[in-house]
Amino acid sequence: MSSPQATGADAQATGADAQATGADARATGAEASVRDPAVPATGRPRVLLAPVTITPTKPLTPSHLKGLFWTDVALRASRPLAEVTHRSSHTAFDACEQTLGFWEYLDRTVGDVDYSGLSGDVIGELYMRFRAAGERAPFHACLPYLEAIERHGWVHPASARLLELWAGQYHRLGLHDPGLTAHQPPRIGLAEMIDRLRRLGMCLDLRADGGPVFLDATRDGIPLRQIIAADGRPNYLACALRDLLPLAPEHDEVVLLHDRDLEPDYLLLHRVLAGLGPRVHRITLGRVPIDGRVTSARHGGWQQHGAEALLDEFGDRHDPAALRLGLRLYFIAVLGPGDHDSFRPELLDRYLAKARRLLDAAPDAGWSAVRDGLDAHRGAGAAHVDPYRLTAGLLNRRRAAPARELLTEVYT
Numbered sequence: 001m002s003s004p005q006a007t008g009a010d011a012q013a014t015g016a017d018a019q020a021t022g023a024d025a026r027a028t029g030a031e032a033s034v035r036d037p038a039v040p041a042t043g044r045p046r047v048l049l050a051p052v053t054i055t056p057t058k059p060l061t062p063s064h065l066k067g068l069f070w071t072d073v074a075l076r077a078s079r080p081l082a083e084v085t086h087r088s089s090h091t092a093f094d095a096c097e098q099t100l101g102f103w104e105y106l107d108r109t110v111g112d113v114d115y116s117g118l119s120g121d122v123i124g125e126l127y128m129r130f131r132a133a134g135e136r137a138p139f140h141a142c143l144p145y146l147e148a149i150e151r152h153g154w155v156h157p158a159s160a161r162l163l164e165l166w167a168g169q170y171h172r173l174g175l176h177d178p179g180l181t182a183h184q185p186p187r188i189g190l191a192e193m194i195d196r197l198r199r200l201g202m203c204l205d206l207r208a209d210g211g212p213v214f215l216d217a218t219r220d221g222i223p224l225r226q227i228i229a230a231d232g233r234p235n236y237l238a239c240a241l242r243d244l245l246p247l248a249p250e251h252d253e254v255v256l257l258h259d260r261d262l263e264p265d266y267l268l269l270h271r272v273l274a275g276l277g278p279r280v281h282r283i284t285l286g287r288v289p290i291d292g293r294v295t296s297a298r299h300g301g302w303q304q305h306g307a308e309a310l311l312d313e314f315g316d317r318h319d320p321a322a323l324r325l326g327l328r329l330y331f332i333a334v335l336g337p338g339d340h341d342s343f344r345p346e347l348l349d350r351y352l353a354k355a356r357r358l359l360d361a362a363p364d365a366g367w368s369a370v371r372d373g374l375d376a377h378r379g380a381g382a383a384h385v386d387p388y389r390l391t392a393g394l395l396n397r398r399r400a401a402p403a404r405e406l407l408t409e410v411y412t
Helices: 011-018 062-078 097-109 120-133 139-152 157-173 190-199 236-244 260-274 307-314 320-334 345-361 367-375 387-394 404-411
Strands: 046-051 083-086 203-205 213-215 225-228 253-259 279-285
Touching: 046 062, 046 236, 062 083, 062 253, 062 279, 062 307, 062 320, 062 387, 062 404, 097 120, 097 139, 097 157, 120 157, 120 307, 157 307, 157 320, 190 203, 190 236, 213 236, 225 236, 225 260, 236 260, 253 260, 260 279, 307 345, 320 345, 320 387, 320 404, 345 404, 367 404
Parallel strands: 046 083, 046 253, 253 279
Antiparallel strands: 203 213, 213 225
16 A cells, blocks of 8 residues: 555644755864764763654655765774764654655555665656745645654555665665664654654744744854744754754764754754753754756756665676775765765776785774774864864875775774
């Protein structure tokens, strides 16, 4: 069954509340909050790594892969030094318009079809068609989908197919799977999220007058940001707040990794979470240009360069360890945090070969020496390891060859 309409009888009652390059490592865009480091005097610091969650509506593009590799290295390099929780729940963000609207569009225009054999590219082209149409279904038409997510963990078959494909690609790429196919709902609903913002003095709620809900950080000189429309429709920032508000106080440090287009929203999220106690860092990444152009996945251009295409092109020509290391060298150290260099498959191929040479030359250094080396790549006052500083260092010819244990535990 491709539609949750049968589950939506009481959806109206529940409403929205159911719901190798140059720059210094400081160019990563990581910003620490002004608070003193909230690292415990004894024991290991608790780090929440919360990258922007990719909604399951299109294939994994080069820009997506860049964020995924940065996140993966930050996670695996920081775990020897801290207790790290990787939070990336598609369930939390399925409630946003981008996903709900796509599901409603598919059922209305495509109908009850079998998505189980479709490629990611085919589903991505349907998503492009949805965005090009410029339609916005009334929120009441999306409520049955929201009800199905909240009550049953339901996922539309098109997105379920994408998540299935992603899980296989994650495995081949050596990426940590944070629960792609798991139901991981936020701990609180939208009503509780609004109440918590109100207690922080950061909410302007105009629902009593038929208006929207705003995140209010005007005391910090930041304009109001609508998070819930007058009809009850939550946006992406509302979903992020609902997911992270209950988690942030349980950690000493929160690391937010996001693309540059989302910087205004993530600056707001930074302010809110820092007010709950943890030290907050942001890592801001530019997207990967294709043929000199930086575009959103909604506009295409990724068809020959996505995860599936890269694995088809390079997966059989390079062994798994070299593939995983080489991809991280390219997407982290070579492309860097910016968006100046276009994706170049021939250059990626060179770094895949470079990865094999590094692996062949890697000496045994012992895990304690590797751990001490990781500690040196933490940012100022940070508990997490900076993935750019660490990875760019692998290509520094003035340094000793990277240890086998480092490459094995963090990169392959």
